[in-house]
Amino acid sequence: MKLKHLLLGSATAVLVAAPVAAQTQVEFWHAFTGRLGELVAAQVETFNNSQSDYVVEATHKGNYSETLNAGIAAFRAGEQPDILMVFEVGTATMMGAKGAIKPVYEVMADSGADFDSDAYIGAVKGYYTTSEGEMLSLPFNSSTPVLWVNRDALEEAGIDPDTDMSTWEQVGGVLDKLKEAGSECPMTTAWQSWIHLENLSAYHDTPFATKANGFGGVDTELALNGDVQVAHIQAMGDWAKEGKFIYAGRRNEGGANFRSGDCALFTESSAGYAGIKSEAKFDFEVRPLPYWASAVDAPQNTIIGGASLWVMEGQSDEEYKGVAEFLNFLSSAEVQAKWHQDTGYLPITSAAADLTREQGFYDENPGTDVAVKQMTTNAPTENSKGLRLGSFDQIRGIIDEELEAVWSGDKDAKTALDSAKQRGDELLRRFEQTSR
Amino acid sequence: MEKRVTFKGLWLPLLLVLPQIVITAVFFFYPAGQAIWQSLFIPDPFGLSMKYVGLGNFEYLLGNPYYRASFVTTAIFSILVTVVSMGIALYLAVLADRLIKGSGVYRTLLIWPYAVAPAVAGVLWLFMFNTRVGVVSWYLGLLGYDWNHVLNGEEAMGLVVVASAWGRISYNFLFFLAGLQAIPKSVIEAAAIDGARFWTRFRTIVFPLLSPTTFFLLVVNIVYAFFETFGVIHTITSGGPQQSTTILVYKVYADGFVGQDLGSSAAQSVILLFIVGLLTIVQFKFIERRVHY
Known part of the structure; x- marks a missing residue:
């Protein structure tokens, strides 16, 4: 009050x-x-x-x-x-x-x-x-998420800085090598829900929520616990356990770790450009967000x-x-x-x-x-046009909590995302009541 | 017997308490009434429509395991903040009370942290414990301890407790010191002559005589931990990791001002109001009996 x-x-x-x-x-x-x-x-x-x-x-x-x-x-x-x-x-x-x-x-x-x-x-x-x-x-x-690369860090670890990182499979290989070479922070991220669930879904042309991601009506339900999402979050969780993915916080805390040169790879908004350009004392590069070659032949668009x-x-x-x-x-x-x-x-x-x-x-x-x-590159589909969900700021909070449970090893990806869906759906139903 | 001043008639006494009543009504009863009223509705954020749901908001909240878990978190947090801030303050006050030289400087220095706003205190502590650049976490790293309050719930709880208790120590210290100085020296000297050592004197004379102060601080600190620690939590953890530092008042904020869910937020305020009222009654009914004035 x-x-x-x-x-x-x-x-x-x-x-x-x-x-x-x-x-x-x-x-x-x-x-x-x-x-x-x-x-x-x-x-x-x-x-x-x-x-x-x-x-x-x-x-x-x-x-x-x-x-x-x-x-x-x-x-x-x-x-x-x-x-x-x-x-x-x-x-x-x-x-x-x-x-x-x-x-x-x-x-x-x-x-x-x-x-x-x-x-x-x-x-x-x-x-x-x-x-x-x-x-x-x-x-x-x-803005839209992209992959930021510290080329110097790759070179130090004996990796060709021009190596292909179009897919998460390839990124996984690079993370292995970085870890072996003793990197303290092979990869970090900002805005985990936005990049690793919302954009991941759109990029693989998979729904994040039913009813065309909420565009079709307020009686939408979350669909973020699908196979693609679970596989990705599980892979990230495994990387977190092995020290290849370092979680820095819910917002863009990871940006400081990347700009200081601690982290080799960083998934962050394209709008991070100004900050990285002014602070980074290393050779950096922007790459497209990776996709899972096991899930799609070619990526859709990001949101x-x-x-x-x-x-x-x-x-x-x-x-x-x-x-x-x-x-x-x-x-x-x-x-x-x-x-x-x-x-x-x-x-x-x-x-x-x-x-x-x-x-x-x-x-x-x-x-x-x-x-x-x-x-x-591609015309947006129903799954990649965007998201229209009520109480979405709070739902992101719930997703943050559940993802933290995966990164800390308390939950596996499937359990965490199922729980995120169930808790998020409750908020969507409340929002549905207010908008009638 | 207490001396009582009695006023004749009804109007003069009413007039004299009127300012207090007006202030209480405007700043307490009106908002509290609004909260209770709003808790019966699911309004849309812009106030364009309100849907009456009766006790639906309360049902929704109490049926939610995450909300119920928040009670436990709040209890742990409040007890820790109160115990830590009062314990350290009492210890420091006892030391300061025995000082002969330089007690003024010592006191002034101890009072400083109270002037720091909770949100600023939060940022300071966060900076010291920052997982990447924090001084303390760096030293802990040298000792082989990997500090990571971003993912470790217990460490996050520890950090918000320390940050919340820190500024509060000054406040408690002041009251404890005043309380200690109000204890007649003759009583303590008499005990000392009878051969009572410091610890015995403290346990049997000082602490009982300090009980009114301790009781007052207990009430005030619990209320502080419940309501005023918002800034610290907001700056340090935002309630995370997972929900390990989401205390009730933080959820009121998150649901009302981030989620725009004013119905649920209002219902939570009412629940909080109820809990604090209950706690205060319990404290006055049961603990106050053991207090010697």
């Missing part, structure tokens, strides 16, 4: 503090600090200087969860912003909140702005569109993580026009190409990817297009 009041208090304080101007104000709440925060501020400034009708006011509201909570608290108090950044796992929560949000395709249509949803990359926008192809929120920052921009209900038509202008500005090829190159996030339109290629960025920074290719 206390926290909620605090949030409400700070939300109103910010609104009161906002200066009053003749131009239409567009309020934009986001979750970025540091370098990313500066880049967002630069985008907003460019937009504000480019026209004189609207002023976008960008406000940082804490991390992803805190930003979502601030938005919810503000909505309850009738003080919601025009645009709210929500991370991908909050998608189902936002979708379920009919009456609190205004779908992006509607905002665009009402304001008469040029809007072609086909311009957006399928695997990126798919996460945020309905089954009918209507875009609900605008993808803002999207995205990151956040999208939701337009909130209850604003004036003028403000919605401003919102439409701003979203169009953000989608333009130049802005997107710059964002993609600065951050390592994926471009949201094909035009931005093409522009980046024309500018020679991929040639100068080899490996930066691995993620783009991994996402776009």
Whole structure:
């Protein structure tokens, strides 16, 4: 209770503090600090200087969860912003909140702005569109998991740094050699549920949940205890037992271990690029996420993580026009190409990817297009379009707990994933009750 | 006999206690009432609709083995935090009480940790025990002990207990020291003349005379362990590994503010409220009888 009041208090304080101007104000709440925060501020400034009708006011509201909570608290108090950044796992929560949000395709249509949803990359926008192809929120920052390789560490262990690691079978062989050569940390990971279950499922064209991963309705159930997932988690569990996979934490704690040169291999978001590039004092490389050759002949596509921009209900038509202008500005090829190159996030339109290629960025920074290719080589299927599950942040928490039981050797993969399914399904049923 | 001041009439006394009543009503009864009300519903996060479920939220919670396990975790955690922080504080207070020179400096230094916010304390301890760069874990590694609170539940519990108890030692120390100094020296001297050694004096005179302080601290520390250790747990373990450090209040936060499940979160608040009320009653009814004022 206390926290909620605090949030409400700070939300109103910010609104009161906002200066009053003749131009239409567009309020934009986001979750970025540091370098990313500066880049967002630069985008907003460019937009504000480019026209004189609207002023976008960008406000940082804490991390992803805190930003979502601030938005919810503000909505309850009738003080919601025009645009709210929500991370991908909050998608189902936002979708379920009919009456609190205004779908992006509607905002665009009402304001008469040029809007072609086909311009957006399928695997990126798919996460945020309905089954009918209507875009609900605008993808803002999207990334996908890749394999980061410390080439120096491989060489030290007497392994050819160019060795093929397209499949997990090959990675297993490399891990054996690294361990034999005395590596303290052959492999680590960030975001275990996102990479080793959600993306693993999509990449092998296997459902993570029934009803098309939840796109088909809220009566979805988890399907993450299938054969592919169990086999993968069991293999990872075995590697953990043998000291070949080192678990560092639920979020991206493993990043520090990789950037310092301790770990040879690292599964992490493509958006880790900026940090790794600035800190790593070794020769590193980006490889596509491995797949199990025993399960599929060739991988499907991976899915995205990151956040999208939701337009909130209850604003004036003028403000919605401003919102439409701003979203169009953000989608333009130049802005997107710059964002993609600065951050390592994926471009949201094909035009931005093409522009980046024309500018020679991929040639100068080899490996930066691995993620783009991994996402776009195949058209997404029902299993690889994304996930739409209620209470998904909590379900990820449950998955984290169960995976920790596998890494510590307390449970085998099958038992842990069965338990994750059963516990997650309970939350899905509760969410189903609220969204009726 | 106690001296009582009596007010005539009804209005003046009512007026005098009014500010207290208003504050309690606004900051305690209203939110508590809201929590009880919300615990009967499954609301959607945006407050657009509420579905009445009666005691459904409680049924859902109490039927969940992971929630029930969280009670045990909370009990272990609270007992450990209370025992560790009070034990060390008492030991330090007894030492400080015997100091003749430099007791002021000693006291001031011991009070410092209390000024550190729980979340900051959490980060400090986490840094020392970080599995990769932590000083302590590095020394433990030299001794051949592989510290890994990221996967080892007992080590994680130990770490959050130490981090939560650490800042609390100062607070307890202050009260114990004040309590010790309030004990008449003549009693202790008399016992010393009769040939009672330090340990006997402590056991038979000092500790019983200190019991009001100990009792007060027991109540306050348990409430602290139940409610205020959130920051430490959030920064160090986020309730993990698995659920080994998920105490009740952390689950309230996780379900309400991460999961947006306000119905369940409210129901958990009500259960917590009930437990702490019960604990306090038990403490006052049974333990207070053994306290000598």
